[in-house]
Amino acid sequence: MIVPSPYDDLLAPIPVQKHTVSVLGSATRYWEYGDPQSPTTIVAVHGFRGDHHGLEPVVAQLSGFRIISPDLPGFGESESLIGAIHDISGYRRWLTEFVTAIAPTGRFVILGHSFGSIVVSAAMAGGLRADDVVLVNPIAAPALSGPRGILTRLAVFYYWAGAKLPERLGFALLRSRVIVRVMSLTMVKTKDPELRRWIHNQHDRYFSAFSDRRVVLEAFQASVGNDVSEFAAAIPERTLLIAAEKDDITTVAAQRRLQKLFPDAELQVIPDVGHLIHYEMPATAAAHLQSFLDEEKSA
Numbered sequence: 656m657i658v659p660s661p662y663d664d665l666l667a668p669i670p671v672q673k674h675t676v677s678v679l680g681s682a683t684r685y686w687e688y689g690d691p692q693s694p695t696t697i698v699a700v701h702g703f704r705g706d707h708h709g710l711e712p713v714v715a716q717l718s719g720f721r722i723i724s725p726d727l728p729g730f731g732e733s734e735s736l737i738g739a740i741h742d743i744s745g746y747r748r749w750l751t752e753f754v755t756a757i758a759p760t761g762r763f764v765i766l767g768h769s770f771g772s773i774v775v776s777a778a779m780a781g782g783l784r785a786d787d788v789v790l791v792n793p794i795a796a797p798a799l800s801g802p803r804g805i806l807t808r809l810a811v812f813y814y815w816a817g818a819k820l821p822e823r824l825g826f827a828l829l830r831s832r833v834i835v836r837v838m839s840l841t842m843v844k845t846k847d848p849e850l851r852r853w854i855h856n857q858h859d860r861y862f863s864a865f866s867d868r869r870v871v872l873e874a875f876q877a878s879v880g881n882d883v884s885e886f887a888a889a890i891p892e893r894t895l896l897i898a899a900e901k902d903d904i905t906t907v908a909a910q911r912r913l914q915k916l917f918p919d920a921e922l923q924v925i926p927d928v929g930h931l932i933h934y935e936m937p938a939t940a941a942a943h944l945q946s947f948l949d950e951e952k953s954a
Contacts, residue, residue, distance in 0.1 A: 736867065790896050
């Protein structure tokens with residue numbers, strides 16, 4: 656079953672093309688939205704267990720940009736990495752090489768959501784250069800220390816069981832629709848029944864689109880074993896942090912501490928939303944992004 660997106664009317668007029676590029680020996684699928692000749696290119700990196708669809712509500716709110724949205728290796732339609740672990744080091748190398756392969760011209764902005772914020776930060780600290788950095792729902796501190804650390808510990812046990820069970824049973828557990836729905840119910844904050852229904856449907860459709868058990872287990876370890884604070888001090892570029900008041904993974908206090916670690920960072924906290932800013936408050940996130948980029952133009 657497909658639940659229509661509340662953002663379809665905004666997304667439909669935006670031109671989109673699907674491309675494939677070889678990165679580190681495997682095929683990365685990416686989607687190009689907007690005007691290919693735009694003076695500003697935004698590369699948008701999605702979160703754990705998602706794919707490019709998750710950031711489309713934000714894309715729908717933006718105009719005048721060229722937006723490149725890849726599926727992370729091993730997720731969505733992208734092949735898993737060959738001869739490399741899907742850890743932060745592996746994803747850092749992949750993102751750096753991906754940006755080199757697509758060779759953005761003009762103003763280059765890089766955006767990461769959730770786990771994507773860690774991947775982007777690691778790549779930037781490792782030498783990838785951009786004009787501006789935007790992190791949405793950034794993982795500001797170790798996930799186990801978040802406001803719902805007990806749920807993260809349960810997730811650790813869940814992925815451990817998925818690894819220890821025989822291949823067929825472990826794979827089925829990791830793709831369990833019941834578990835996916837529990838995860839979705841935990842994260843969603845909106846009271847709008849239609850929006851909740853669509854968000855759950857998005858998770859049902861895309862949250863299990865990973866290539867194999869190894870990929871999702873390695874990526875999970877990377878998502879809970881690393882955070883943006885490890886890399887912030889080594890990122891000199893102007894950075895925008897878009898955080899959520901009710902984020903169950905990272906508190907606002909941790910986001911304020913993270914902001915101080917960057918040489919040049921601005922923090923915007925969106926009220927009444929949790930870890931799903933990209934689904935529940937994409938227009939607000941896009942407005943903050945637009946304002947942030949306009950500030951640099953004015954300067």
